[in-house]
Amino acid sequence: MKRITLFGYAILGLLYGKASSGYELRKIFAETPMGGFSDSPGAIYPALRRLETWELIAASATSKSPPRRRRTLELTSEGIAALKLWLEIPLEEADVANHLRTIMLKFAFMESVLGDSATLIFLYSLQKELQAYMPRLTNFIKAQSGRMPKSGQLALESGLRGYLAQVQWVSHAVSVYEGDKE
Amino acid sequence: MKRITLFGYAILGLLYGKASSGYELRKIFAETPMGGFSDSPGAIYPALRRLETWELIAASATSKSPPRRRRTLELTSEGIAALKLWLEIPLEEADVANHLRTIMLKFAFMESVLGDSATLIFLYSLQKELQAYMPRLTNFIKAQSGRMPKSGQLALESGLRGYLAQVQWVSHAVSVYEGDKE
DNA sequence: TGAATCATGTAATAGGTTACATGATTCT
DNA sequence: AGAATCATGTAACCTATTACATGATTCA
Numbered sequence: 001m002k003r004i005t006l007f008g009y010a011i012l013g014l015l016y017g018k019a020s021s022g023y024e025l026r027k028i029f030a031e032t033p034m035g036g037f038s039d040s041p042g043a044i045y046p047a048l049r050r051l052e053t054w055e056l057i058a059a060s061a062t063s064k065s066p067p068r069r070r071r072t073l074e075l076t077s078e079g080i081a082a083l084k085l086w087l088e089i090p091l092e093e094a095d096v097a098n099h100l101r102t103i104m105l106k107f108a109f110m111e112s113v114l115g116d117s118a119t120l121i122f123l124y125s126l127q128k129e130l131q132a133y134m135p136r137l138t139n140f141i142k143a144q145s146g147r148m149p150k151s152g153q154l155a156l157e158s159g160l161r162g163y164l165a166q167v168q169w170v171s172h173a174v175s176v177y178e179g180d181k182e
Numbered sequence: 183m184k185r186i187t188l189f190g191y192a193i194l195g196l197l198y199g200k201a202s203s204g205y206e207l208r209k210i211f212a213e214t215p216m217g218g219f220s221d222s223p224g225a226i227y228p229a230l231r232r233l234e235t236w237e238l239i240a241a242s243a244t245s246k247s248p249p250r251r252r253r254t255l256e257l258t259s260e261g262i263a264a265l266k267l268w269l270e271i272p273l274e275e276a277d278v279a280n281h282l283r284t285i286m287l288k289f290a291f292m293e294s295v296l297g298d299s300a301t302l303i304f305l306y307s308l309q310k311e312l313q314a315y316m317p318r319l320t321n322f323i324k325a326q327s328g329r330m331p332k333s334g335q336l337a338l339e340s341g342l343r344g345y346l347a348q349v350q351w352v353s354h355a356v357s358v359y360e361g362d363k364e
Numbered sequence: 365t366g367a368a369t370c371a372t373g374t375a376a377t378a379g380g381t382t383a384c385a386t387g388a389t390t391c392t
Numbered sequence: 393a394g395a396a397t398c399a400t401g402t403a404a405c406c407t408a409t410t411a412c413a414t415g416a417t418t419c420a
Contacts, residue, residue, distance in 0.1 A: 021399075022399075023398070023399050033279065033319060033322065033338070033341055038380065040381065040382075041400070041401070041402095042383085043381075045400065045402090046402090047380095049401095050379095069387095069400090070398085104337050104341070107333055108333055108334050109333070111331045112331050112334075137215060140214070140215065150293055150358060150359070151301055152293075154355045154358065155286050155287075156215070158355075161347040162347050162348070165346065165347035166344070169336075169339065169340045172339075173336045173340075177332070187407070189407090189408085204371075208371090220409080222409070224373090224409065224410070224411085227372065228373090228374090228407080231373095251416070253371090
């Protein structure tokens, strides 16, 4: 029985782009602002092992020559299917409230896996859910105002501004994809 | 040997504001956009038990009357000390890159625990670290441009916009606290 | 009285963190 | 030859998740 974690999907998504070794993946997690996933070997190698036993990934080559001895891993067709399945799960409002990180990870991989039009549809639904969530958040903040210290109030506002930035970003992203279609 | 998790500090901070039962804390986590911590009993009661065995919190009353039978928990002096110690740890640039959530949690509790001037100092240092981090992020994005699909590029931009929003928020927050001083 | 919800807990599981370990290879 | 780093792994521990369980109390 397999339950793929967000970390697992991050690995699948990266391998979809390019077959890589554990070490290469580690470097990506360590050196890029990607999601803030762990780059520790104790996280990555067990995760790879799991994905391998589930046959979602497989060693394509265990080269000993030039680039040292390393196990290059690639997606199997089942791995690709699992990744697609995950990307195709429709958004719900609760996701927007709590799992923006998950959403952005999905988006990052979506174009290459599902194509432009699916990505655009995803952006539309994200836009819709964000717009539904914003007033809920502002109302909550208003309701709390006065019942917390300034810093609590401001902390909430920080979250609000973050979501506002996402709203603007979605519009921007949509325009990029819409512009591309014609 | 005690290692307090972020979740643990969230509890300590909330209890600093008001002695509460586990159930009350659950409701806060469930119904407010606070950090996105778990509201499940399997998370909260063990966490409370740990904090209790470390004597950072203690049951102030186990009322059976009106508000049912509930264990109201409050901070001990050691709990307050632990919370203060955590809040006083100075910021580093790596924190800004990866642990914005932690930072905002700290900020939310800081005013009531450490006072206005400490909070303002915290904001200044946050401002400094954010400003140091922004160019690193923009450079990284520039370096990647062209070497990823549009969606990957845009995902990075989303992060960038989030940080930009935080930069603006810090300025706002600073002005609120500076305005207060005079 | 029965349903809902209040309020606290526990058990199994799984995944991440931390730390350690080990060889091979490149570089000086 | 020795240091650094490449590359993979393992083991102990801890915590969150999930699901279940249990009584008490309010409310219809």
